[in-house]
Amino acid sequence: MYRFMVLSRALDERMWIIQRQGKVPFVITAHGQEAAQVGAAMALRPGQDVIVPYYRDMALMLTLGMTPRELMLNVFSRAEDPNGGGRQMPAHFSLPRLRVLTGSSPVGTQIPHAAGAALASRLRGEDSVTFCSFGEGATSTGDFHEGVNFAAVLKLPVIFFCENNQYAISVPVRRQMAVESAAQRAAGYGIEGRSVDGQDPVPVYLAVSEAAERARAGRGPTLIEVRTYRFVPHTSDDDDRTYRTRSEVEEFRQKDPIPLMRRRLEEAGLWDEQREKALRDEVAAIVDDAADYAERAPRPDPASVMRHVYAD
Amino acid sequence: MAVKRMIEAIREALDEEMARDPRVIVLGEDVGVKGGVFVATRGLLEKYGQDRVIDTPLSESGIVGVAVGAAMNGLRPVAEIQFADFIHPAMDQIINEAARIRYRSNGAWGCPLVVRTPYGAGIRGGLYHSQSVEAFFAHVPGLKVVIPSTPADAKGLLKAAIRDEDPVIFLEPKRGYRLIQGEVPEGDFVVPIGPARVAKEGSHLTAVAYGMMLHLTMEAAAEVQQEGISVEVIDLRTLAPLDRTALVESVKKTGRALIVYEDNLTMGMGAEAAAVLAEEALYHLDAPVRRLALPDIPATPFAGVLEDAVLPNAERIAQAMRELARA
Numbered sequence: 001m002y003r004f005m006v007l008s009r010a011l012d013e014r015m016w017i018i019q020r021q022g023k024v025p026f027v028i029t030a031h032g033q034e035a036a037q038v039g040a041a042m043a044l045r046p047g048q049d050v051i052v053p054y055y056r057d058m059a060l061m062l063t064l065g066m067t068p069r070e071l072m073l074n075v076f077s078r079a080e081d082p083n084g085g086g087r088q089m090p091a092h093f094s095l096p097r098l099r100v101l102t103g104s105s106p107v108g109t110q111i112p113h114a115a116g117a118a119l120a121s122r123l124r125g126e127d128s129v130t131f132c133s134f135g136e137g138a139t140s141t142g143d144f145h146e147g148v149n150f151a152a153v154l155k156l157p158v159i160f161f162c163e164n165n166q167y168a169i170s171v172p173v174r175r176q177m178a179v180e181s182a183a184q185r186a187a188g189y190g191i192e193g194r195s196v197d198g199q200d201p202v203p204v205y206l207a208v209s210e211a212a213e214r215a216r217a218g219r220g221p222t223l224i225e226v227r228t229y230r231f232v233p234h235t236s237d238d239d240d241r242t243y244r245t246r247s248e249v250e251e252f253r254q255k256d257p258i259p260l261m262r263r264r265l266e267e268a269g270l271w272d273e274q275r276e277k278a279l280r281d282e283v284a285a286i287v288d289d290a291a292d293y294a295e296r297a298p299r300p301d302p303a304s305v306m307r308h309v310y311a312d
Numbered sequence: 313m314a315v316k317r318m319i320e321a322i323r324e325a326l327d328e329e330m331a332r333d334p335r336v337i338v339l340g341e342d343v344g345v346k347g348g349v350f351v352a353t354r355g356l357l358e359k360y361g362q363d364r365v366i367d368t369p370l371s372e373s374g375i376v377g378v379a380v381g382a383a384m385n386g387l388r389p390v391a392e393i394q395f396a397d398f399i400h401p402a403m404d405q406i407i408n409e410a411a412r413i414r415y416r417s418n419g420a421w422g423c424p425l426v427v428r429t430p431y432g433a434g435i436r437g438g439l440y441h442s443q444s445v446e447a448f449f450a451h452v453p454g455l456k457v458v459i460p461s462t463p464a465d466a467k468g469l470l471k472a473a474i475r476d477e478d479p480v481i482f483l484e485p486k487r488g489y490r491l492i493q494g495e496v497p498e499g500d501f502v503v504p505i506g507p508a509r510v511a512k513e514g515s516h517l518t519a520v521a522y523g524m525m526l527h528l529t530m531e532a533a534a535e536v537q538q539e540g541i542s543v544e545v546i547d548l549r550t551l552a553p554l555d556r557t558a559l560v561e562s563v564k565k566t567g568r569a570l571i572v573y574e575d576n577l578t579m580g581m582g583a584e585a586a587a588v589l590a591e592e593a594l595y596h597l598d599a600p601v602r603r604l605a606l607p608d609i610p611a612t613p614f615a616g617v618l619e620d621a622v623l624p625n626a627e628r629i630a631q632a633m634r635e636l637a638r639a
Contacts, residue, residue: 050385085418094417101384102417104408112377112405119378120385123337123363130381142401146374153369308419309453311477 001042001201002261002271003279005034008059009258010283011068014291015075019236023295024075028091028235030058035257036163036226037133038063039204043212044131050121051100052114052132054107055091056163056230060133064098068286072294079300086300087308099128107168108138111147111160118156118221129215131208133161136225137168139182148223152189157215159208160223163198165230170243186223198226199257229255313495318488321463321496322352322428325470326390328500330360333388336474339366340375340392349394350430350489372398376405376427383425384413388474396431396483397440397611403448410479411454426473430486432524433574433606433623438614444575444606449481450552450584456480456505457551461526463494465549468503476505485523492527506550508558514544516637517568520559520585522548525572525624532629541637551581559585560593567598570636572629577605599639604632 012029019027030037033056041063044051053060058071066082073081075090083094084102094102101117103110114132121128138144139162151158162182166173179185186193192214196203204226211222229252233240240249265271316324330336338353338360344367347354357365368375372393379389393399399406406427413423433442450457458473458480460466466484473480485492511526512533521529526547533543544562548555563569569589571582582603589601604624606612612619 052381081418082420083418084416087418088416092416094420096420099385101381102413102421104412104416106404106408109377109404109409112374113381113384113409115374116378116381116383116387116389117385118381119366120382120387124386142371143373143377143405146369146371147377149369150371150374150378154366308415308417310456311414311422312419 001038002265004038004059004063005201005258005261006279007068007283007286008034008038008062010287011062011071011290012058014287016232016236018075018291024077026090026236027075028055029232030056032231032256033163033165033198033228034059035201035261036198036204036228039201040131040133040161040208042201043205043208046098049099049128050117050130051098052103052110052117052130053093053100054103054110054134054138055105056135057093057133058091061093061100066093066095066098068290069293072290073297076294076297077300078294078297080297108134108141108143110134111138111143112150114158114160115147115151115156118151118158119154122157127216129212130158131161132158133163135168136162136164136173136176136182137171139185140176148189148221151221152191155218155220158221159211159215160221161208162223162225163228164225165228167230167234167244169234169238181225183223183225191220192222194222195225195227198228199255199260201257201261231256313497315493316463316496317490318463318466318484318492319350319352319490321467322470322484323354324496325467326353326356327359329471329474330356330364335386335388336390337364337366337382337387338390338392339368339379341368341370341394343367343392348392350486352428353392372402373405376402376410379425380405380409380413380423383423384421388424390426390428390474393427393429395441396429396445397443399429399445406449406455406479406481407452411452414478415454422477423479424477426480426482428482428484430489431483432485432487433612433619434487434524436614436616436619439611442612444573446483446551447575447580450581454478455552457483458505458549459483459485459523459551460549461485461488461523461547463492463496464501465503467496468501469505469549471502472505475502480505483523487524488527506553506555508555509547509549510544510562511547512543512545514542515566516542517570517633518544518546518562518566519570519572519633520546520548521572522551523574525574528624528626529572529629531626532633535626535630536633536637539634541633543633548581554584554588556588556592559588563589563593564596567596568636568639569597569601570604570632571601572604572624574606574624576608577603578608580605599636602632602636604629
């Protein structure tokens with residue numbers, strides 16, 4: 001878990017640098033939400049469970065098996081980017097080999113897709129669970145209600161995973177919902193709801209594992225809220241200084257999941273300075289390789305722009 | 313061949329496709345126990361069970377969104393929206409999701425689903441049970457838009473839509489569900505999506521129509537025939553992708569074109585057909601292209617006299633044909 005969290009953060013930081021260098025127009029990353037995403041991914045079965053992510057799920061994708069090179073190809077919009085070959089914005093993930101369904105930008109639209117994917121899996125007799133993530137802003141949409149309600153009524157094997165990072169761009173969570181926790185909404189659909197600490201991957205892992213068991217046992221969907229925080233602006237186009245104070249960000253920085261996890265490992269005697277250095281060196285090499293590879297990779301062929309409107 | 317009503321042909325197509333392919337499911341409000349408000353799905357629940365014929369919660373975006381997810385994960389969903397007038401909450405799922413999935417994933421994912429919905433006026437349905445929505449969808453690359461005008465086409469085109477690898481919006485002229493009857497081939501009869509049909513050959517002018525308007529146009533063509541005006545009638549059948557060749561070839565022969573549709577006049581199929589003819593057949597035209605459509609009002613009003621005042625009918629179409637023939 002710790003390795004994926006560190007690797008994700010390092011890739012993430014490099015992506016922001018690349019953007020600020022003017023090499024790519026746009027990035028949107030998982031910065032601060034690594035524990036929640038890595039914890040969830042560890043409880044899933046890559047290639048077997050259906051994944052319906054949203055645009056902040058880089059650490060989730062990395063842990064499930066999207067390679068650092070693939071993530072960088074995505075940021076550079078290269079032809080080889082498996083997510084869209086340069087057609088789709090960065091972080092709009094899509095990867096058939098990991099059963100990651102393609103997603104869009106309007107929030108919440110993927111939630112009914114997850115219900116439909118789970119319906120298909122059940123009808124085909126597959127032993128798979130559909131995992132669907134979204135931010136807390138998405139819980140205000142009609143598609144959240146329609147998708148969760150549909151899955152609840154049909155008792156579909158879905159895990160609805162709300163990454164509550166406190167802000168939908170600039171709108172704070174208290175302006176998003178009048179309830180304390182997104183998980184409270186579960187009661188309104190007659191399903192299980194859980195709210196867990198998203199700065200620690202372990203309770204997230206446990207909650208997702210339990211939800212997966214429940215889904216496989218035919219007991220229907222679960223709505224999990226993970227309480228987390230994003231330390232960076234919404235995207236590289238956003239300036240979060242207009243809507244939140246630096247002291248607030250600093251306060252949450254004290255709960256940065258990566259140092260917290262490291263401390264915990266050290267206290268358990270599982271980690272030390274030497275191991276940390278080895279990991280950091282390994283991660284630096286992976287990030288260098290991924291960034292160099294993606295930067296040198298060919299751009300999409302303009303002649304291909306009319307392809308894939310319809311099946312060939 | 314047996315003579316059937318359009319609604320029966322649609323049911324037959326659904327039944328045969330569900331029997332042929334276990335991936336085909338039907339979902340929507342009322343489609344199960346009731347068999348649909350127009351009974352298009354009657355009997356399917358008993359035959360295929362509630363796993364494949366799904367009465368959903370009342371949620372148009374949810375119905376289409378679920379169908380999108382199911383389609384990406386290996387099924388062939390046929391989603392029903394009870395009336396086209398209620399499809400707007402699902403527009404985002406249709407336009408932003410279904411239509412874009414293949415393109416945005418660089419061909420990695422497809423979205424083979426059908427959205428069936430009754431559309432159109434002439435049933436005294438008023439504003440919210442009469443709308444023509446085809447132009448909204450025909451504007452969107454990635455979608456196919458199909459409108460049958462005969463029971464045979466309804467069966468054949470629906471079967472083609474279900475087998476298509478891409479999302480198809482299948483608009484059913486609801487006034488014709490019981491009114492329109494015709495011979496329907498038994499068994500596996502498929503009409504390809506795309507090609508238009510020459511419903512009647514003629515030499516003086518081309519009339520282009522689809523859905524219920526096709527029948528009124530045929531009626532009008534028969535009337536003016538007695539006055540010596542020979543009308544070639546083109547049934548578009550597929551609005552997107554549009555059969556440009558059929559339009560152009562017919563106008564090369566006749567030199568005149570009238571486009572009849574019950575959607576609002578502005579930026580409807582008439583605008584597109586006229587633009588195609590301007591681009592590709594201008595020097596074959598002997599008169600300006602003419603459109604006959606619903607005026608630009610927010611759908612047809614409820615009172616019969618008001619609906620009759622705006623909806624194209626055979627008499628108005630015949631008059632437009634006479635004027636165009638003389639132009």
